[in-house]
Amino acid sequence: MTDLAERILAACDRCTMAGQRDYAILCLLIGSSLKRQQVAAVSIRDFNYNQRSLQIQRRYKHQNQQNPSEIISLTLDTADALQDWLNLIHIADDISALQAPLFISLDRAKYGHRLTGTAIYGIVKRAATKAGIAEAIAPEQLRFSREKYALNQDIETQSKTIDETGETHLRSPMASKLVSKLDYENQDRTHFDTHETQISAIPYALTEFQPDILNSLLSDKRSLNTRRAYEKDLRYFFLAAYGQKPTESVIAQFLRLNRFEAIAIALRYKSDLITQGLKESTINRRLSALKSLVNFAAKLGKCEWNLNDVQTETVQTYRDTTGIKPESIRAMLLKIDRTTIKGKRDFAILRLLWDNALRRNEVVSANIGDFDGEGRSLQILGKGRGSQKSLISLSLGTSSAIQDWLSQIETQNSDRPLFQSLDPANYGHRLTGTAIYQIVDLLAKDAGIAKKMSPHRIRHSAITAALDATNGNVRKVQKLSRHKKLDTLMLYDDNRTNMQGELSNLLSDLI
Known part of the structure; x- marks a missing residue:
């Protein structure tokens, strides 16, 4: 099994988010002999990188008794694998995250939903297939390889003890040597709670500077959606240019090119994207990801040129912002059966989208604790604002709709998602952006609206209606739309008034 474990771990493509996640899961199965249900049940707060520990549910429990938990020690490799995965996902500072x-x-x-035991079974099966293992490998088989396989056989492990005061003492020879260099012996050691911060056990300045360009670039992006987009777009480029995924070696090979060779490759890549018939915005996004990689490498001293000479395509933004009339929104609301729990939820979502012109991700990320029924307000994670929440006021109708929906939920914990899935397979999980898109689309079809509707189309409709109601007061409407640039709202206003059509009619009347 030793050889099989090595081959399965090596089969994980750690240049991707899925590969980093799968590698960490396999490390837990192999290095800690966990059952797949135990791995699936672990939460972020259960992992302590500084203490190299993980709180898990015990494997067996007595009938009608709650499964107790226990804390296990992790190998250095397993802890690093878990930390690498956490660095790729957005973690807010609040307890709910x-x-x-x-x-x-x-x-x-x-x-974003919790990975199931069935999914972990599939991960092991896929990794074994990629490793060229013909026989069926189950997660349970990996559990029994612990005695025969050490994940940290080439890395010096750090043994630790925790005294009654909760201070952590590192006893690794390497750690002791590093501490002595900085004269830390006579200083008090500080215990960092991983619920507040997660810091490497070895100070950054003492580690060897060998940056992983791609992972460092992705870690520099706060938004999980941005990381996913960059990872995907860079994979497209390196598959087209080098015929393989963006590993550190192939990235280094690209960065070692001279400026003219790199620009030639980038221009050929752009030409191929145009030939494929991709939209201008898609081409620009893929080029932007490539330029960001090069610029980030330049900051780390790994590249001496840039791709600024590769021009992006001209894109006309906000071409159609008209949306639909308020009467059509009212028709959609009337189609909702508010006597059902699903109807109460969908009604509250649609009221939020219309009354506050919210983006669907702003609705998705809201928790129950973000809603204040008495103050009629909601805290949202706005676009481009990181983990800083913004407070918005709610109308009486929207606030009442949300309270009506929350009255149907059994659990009112503040850290629970505000809008939850009612599907039996995902019951109680956070409602996804795709689900909200489908809710709006089905309601629009039921209301007989011919125009293809989406949550963002409702946002367009709300902003346009607000401009109509305020006679084009863009300063006031900016408080609703939360656009950073006033020029964006001017485009809405221009599309609303249709000045071009007005002048065309005027010229027509002159002949």
Whole structure:
């Protein structure tokens, strides 16, 4: 099994988010002999990188008794693998984020939901297939390889003890040597709570500077969606240019090119994207990811040129912002059966989208604790604002709709998602952006609206209606739309008034 374990671990493509996640899961199965249900049940708060420990549920429990938990020690490799995975996902500073699952699904339909034991079984099976193992390998088989396989056989391990004061003492020879160099012996050691911060056990300045360009670039992006987009777009480029995924070696090979060779490759890549018939915005996004990689490498001293001479395509933004009339929104609301729990939820979502012109991700990320029924307000994670929440006021109708929906939920914990899935397979999980898109689309079809509707189309409709109601007061409407640039709202106003059509009619009347 030693050889099989090595081959299965090596089969994980750690240049991707899925590969980093799968590698960490396999490390737990092999190095800690955990059952797949134990791995699936772990939350972010259960992992302590500084103490190299993980709180897990015990394997067996007595009937009708709650499964107790225990803390296990992790090998250095396993702890590093878990930390590498956490660095790729967005973790807010609040307690609710720490209670989120450690391993989440990356599937588009169930993105962000807790990974199931069945999914972990599939991960092991796929890794074994990639490793060229013909026989069927189950997670349970990996559990029994611990005695025969050491994950940290080439890395010096750090043994630790925790005294009654909770201070952590590192006893690794390497750690002791590093501490002595900085005269830390006579200083008090500080215990960092991993619920507040996660810091490497070895100070940054003492580690060897060998940056992983791609992972460093992705870690520099706060938004999980941005990381996913960059990872995907860079994979497209290196598959087209080098015929392989963006590993450190192939990235270094690209960065070692001279400026003219790199620009020639980038221009050929752009030409191929145009030939494929991709939209201008898609081409620009893929080029932007490549330029960001080069610029980030330049900051780390790994590249001496840039791709500024590769021009992007001209894109006309906000071409159609008209949306639909308020009467059509009213028709959609009337189609909702508010006597059902699903109807109460969908009604509250649609009221939020219309009354506050919210983006669907702003609705998805809201928790129950973000809603204040008495103050009629909601805290949202706005676009481009990182983990800083913004407070918005709610109308009486929207606030009442949300309270009506929350009255149907059994659990009112503040860290629970504000809008939850009612599907039996994902019951109680956070409602995804895709699900909200489908809710709006079905309601529009039921209301007989011919125009293809989406949550963002409702946002367009709300902003346009607000401009109509305020006679084009863009300063006031900016408080609703939360656009950073006033020029964006001017485009809405221009599309609303249709000045071009007015002048065309005027010229027509002159002849």
